[in-house]
Amino acid sequence: MFAYKTAVAVKTLGYRNIKIYNGGIKDWQKSGLALESIHPLPAIDTAFIAADTLKQTIEDAQAKGCIDRHGEPLVTLLDLRNENFLRPDSRPPSILSTCRTQTLLLDDLRNPDVRASIPRHGLVVTITETGNRDTYVMRYLSQFGFSNVKGLQFGMRSWIKLGYPTAAPSRAD
Known part of the structure; x- marks a missing residue:
């Protein structure tokens, strides 16, 4: 699709x-x-988080104001779905969370300033439509020292299929 x-x-x-x-x-x-490949990605053990586990993780983080005792984010969502940018009139529903969420294109990760905006502490969860591209994102970020990244297993589709809360689509910026 x-x-x-x-x-x-x-x-x-x-x-x-x-x-x-x-x-x-x-x-x-x-x-x-x-x-x-001109620049092969490092071979690493990648990890995925199931939608039900992510839901509980978000709820636990929100109960603590989404930050730990040192002021670091407990969980950050990286929404990397291209659908966010393909339709200029609206965005697809996203995971409902008061914790930090960054909406990016995969190519944005090439920018050192964008990578610098991704927390090195706490859990970082990549979100794609089906979860198929998450392994590549985790491998790419690992070459810059990120070790706190997991992909949402089966992507946003798994979250929606389970009926978990989503934020309504918003107007494009």
Whole structure:
């Protein structure tokens, strides 16, 4: 669905030579086709947090004002869903939390100032639509010393499927 939405969004900009590769990079790799990376990501053990565990973690953090006794954030949500930016009129629902949430594109993480804004203490949870890109985000951030990052298992879809609280879509900035 993401590839389709992206293709439609790009076509509205006037491009006509857009094709969608169904299956993504994982299927490409499984089929034995060659992959090359200019800067390979480090191989690390990645961790995911289930939606029910994240919900409890957020509730516990909110009960403490979202910060620890040293003033550091207990939990930070990194919403990396492209859908946040593809539709200029609205954003998709997000996890309802009073704790810190940053809405970014994956490419934003290349900016040292953006990376500097991500806390080094407390839990940082990456949120993508299905959870498929979280491993790459965790591996990318690890090369800059981040060790406190987990991905939301099965992404935002798992949160919504369980009926957990979401913030209503907001108007784009």
